[in-house]
Amino acid sequence: MAEAAPTPARPTTHAKVRILATADGLFYSEGVHTVGVDRIISEAKVTKATFYKYFRSKDSLIVAYLQGRDTRARDFVADVALRYDSPEQRLRGIVDEIADEVMRPGFHGCPFINAAAQFADPRHPVREAVAAHREWYGTTIEGLFRGMGHSHPGDAADDFFLARDGAYAGANLGDPIAAHAALQRAIQRVIAEIP
The missing domain is CATH 1.10.357.10 (Tetracycline Repressor, domain 2)
Incomplete structure (x- = not known):
């Protein structure tokens, strides 16, 4: 019997929570205008589609x-x-x-x-x-x-x-x-x- 492929690790927190937590830290420390969406997406480890699913802008x-x-x-x-x-x-x-x-x-x-x-x-x-x-x-x-x-x-x-x-x-x-x-x-x- 073949072993099942390992399941990829999933983030432990919900994507929306990660986006908000990432934005909170970055917006407060660096300012809301200086931090771009791409950086938040990257640091929250979500896709653009996921970001825009929860936040239209x-x-x-x-x-x-x-x-x-x-x-x-x-x-x-x-x-x-x-x-x-x-x-x-x-x-x-x-x-x-x-x-x-x-x-x-x-x-x-x-x-x-x-x-x-x-x-x-x-x-x-x-x-x-x-x-x-x-x-x-x-x-x-x-x-x-x-x-x-x-x-x-x-x-x-x-x-x-x-x-x-x-x-x-x-x-x-x-x-x-x-x-x-x-x-x-x-x-x-x-x-x-x-x-």
Whole structure:
């Protein structure tokens, strides 16, 4: 009896998952415009046909990448809500994580800001994905300030995002220690406004 031919090794993860994971790493570290589809196909070890089966264009992959990053952010905020009891503790937990994030090796800024900077049209699906994320995040932070009794929670949320975005940019441009400290000081000033 003849032996059966060995079955070729199959990748252990689904092709769509590999494409997204590859794109996530490359888009974040190198930028969404600088990484081409052919490179993602090669590094994900899929065919062009497989890529286009799941993503009709590079832009649709960028949107999926941002949606994945949005899901991670929402999961993080939900985890913070479980770990801390009060709105102030939750806000401080979020700020502490951001401050730590800017100090990590491989930090390249905010993936949403980075992607938005490369698409000028506010109606482009990538910009719409960024806007949806920031709308959710802004509402969440405003709710925390409201829960803390801030008299102008919308303004406080705006101040939070200015400090956060500035820390992300400052750390990405080269001084994570200063960005870390400045973020903590800025948020402390906003919290100090609460009667």
